[in-house]
Amino acid sequence: MDVAALRASLLGWFAAxxxxxxxxxxxxxxxxxxxxxVWVAEVLLQQTQVVRGRVYFERFLTAFPTVQALALAPxxxxxxxxxxxxxxxxxxxxxRAAQVMAREGVPVTYDGWLALPGVGPYTAxxxxxxxxxxxxxxxxxxxxxxxxxxYAVEVPTDAWVQGTADALLDxxxxxxxxxxxxxxxxxxxxxKRPLCGACPLRAQCxxxxxxxxxxxxxxxxxxxxxxVRAVAVLAGxxxxxxxxxxxxxxxxxLWGLPLEDCGDGTEGDALARLAGRLxxxxxxRLGVVTHTMTHRHLTVTLYRADGALPGTPADARPLSRxxxxxxxxxxxxxxxxxxF
DNA sequence: AATCCGGGGTA
DNA sequence: TACCCAGGATT
Numbered sequence: 001m002d003v004a005a006l007r008a009s010l011l012g013w014f015a016a017x018x019x020x021x022x023x024x025x026x027x028x029x030x031x032x033x034x035x036x037x038v039w040v041a042e043v044l045l046q047q048t049q050v051v052r053g054r055v056y057f058e059r060f061l062t063a064f065p066t067v068q069a070l071a072l073a074p075x076x077x078x079x080x081x082x083x084x085x086x087x088x089x090x091x092x093x094x095x096r097a098a099q100v101m102a103r104e105g106v107p108v109t110y111d112g113w114l115a116l117p118g119v120g121p122y123t124a125x126x127x128x129x130x131x132x133x134x135x136x137x138x139x140x141x142x143x144x145x146x147x148x149x150x151y152a153v154e155v156p157t158d159a160w161v162q163g164t165a166d167a168l169l170d171x172x173x174x175x176x177x178x179x180x181x182x183x184x185x186x187x188x189x190x191x192k193r194p195l196c197g198a199c200p201l202r203a204q205c206x207x208x209x210x211x212x213x214x215x216x217x218x219x220x221x222x223x224x225x226x227x228v229r230a231v232a233v234l235a236g237x238x239x240x241x242x243x244x245x246x247x248x249x250x251x252x253x254l255w256g257l258p259l260e261d262c263g264d265g266t267e268g269d270a271l272a273r274l275a276g277r278l279x280x281x282x283x284x285r286l287g288v289v290t291h292t293m294t295h296r297h298l299t300v301t302l303y304r305a306d307g308a309l310p311g312t313p314a315d316a317r318p319l320s321r322x323x324x325x326x327x328x329x330x331x332x333x334x335x336x337x338x339x340f
Numbered sequence: 341a342a343t344c345c346g347g348g349g350t351a
Numbered sequence: 352t353a354c355c356c357a358g359g360a361t362t
Contacts, residue, residue: 045357049349053357086346089360120359140357182357191355192351219354223343249345249361293346321347343362349355 006204007170013200014180023057035106035131036067042126043090043118050186056085070095071102079253079318092253093118110136129174137165138178142185148217149189152206155218226296229262231270233305235280238331240311256323267301280307287329291322302326304335
């Protein structure tokens with residue numbers, strides 16, 4: 001494989017067909033990119049598609065324009081800006097890392113970025129190459145797919161992808177090269193029905209030569225989603241319900257209606273446990289909400305409850321989509337106020 | 341090396 | 352429905 005020709009082909013395509021309008025690609029007056037913007041974008045785009053990340057990027061940068069502003073904000077405000085985007089550990093780690101940077105300064109190397117919470121090999125390579133010109137090759141889903149096809153490797157291991165990406169990286173233009181590979185994967189070398197006729201690497205692609213480029217890479221096997229039944233209670237009104245802060249790894253840091261997993265038991269038992277914990281009296285059954293996450297399928301039955309619990313304006317707290325659905329269900333039913 | 345962690349887009 | 356998305360932390 002002629003690496004020089006490969007680089008010229010892809011970088012030429014990138015200059016003409018790359019996604020130049022993305023808001024995190026703007027440069028400052030000195031021609032460099034703001035590392036803060038690059039970092040926020042890279043974290044936001046972890047397992048999140050560009051079209052959706054864009055909206056959250058604008059929202060987040062408006063709320064926290066600088067690393068100092070982010071470091072000084074309450075965590076709840078950071079999660080509020082992240083509300084609905086998912087994988088909330090990203091927001092919590094972003095906040096922690098900003099506080100480290102406010103204290104110790106912004107890293108300027110791959111190793112320095114890698115030491116921050118929520119920054120792994122991908123993000124450290126992206127920030128150090130895009131904002132600081134360091135010769136680090138990124139490995140993400142796009143890179144994996146493009147290289148798997150280019151060399152017709154059906155089951156590319158992490159080590160193989162990283163080694164191949166390192167070898168192909170243009171040391172003179174590492175940031176451009178990384179973005180070029182990712183743009184190709186996102187717009188041409190897409191998972192299904194790749195647009196091989198528009199690909200600058202078609203003459204050198206082993207997967208295209210095989211006749212079935214979409215066969216590469218082989219799909220990853222994923223665990224089936226678990227079925228989970230739970231009950232939730234609404235004390236107060238849909239606009240000003242009693243809310244709890246969630247702890248733990250699932251939706252941690254967000255707020256929501258009190259929730260109890262049914263486990264292997266009955267819904268009634270779970271409701272009784274929940275009512276006992278909250279010291280409320282269960283009232284009418286309001287309905288059922290289903291919510292699917294990557295790894296579980298939730299079926300939540302919502303009950304109204306009477307009791308002396310303080311209400312919180314729902315819009316003031318960061319809530320998950322699940323809790324938005326539960327509150328929307330109650331609002332649609334016209335639940336106004338407790339009866340007593 | 342597996343599993344967990346959200347939510348939505350797309351065929 | 353199945354598979355994917357500018358991955359990282361934990362076990």
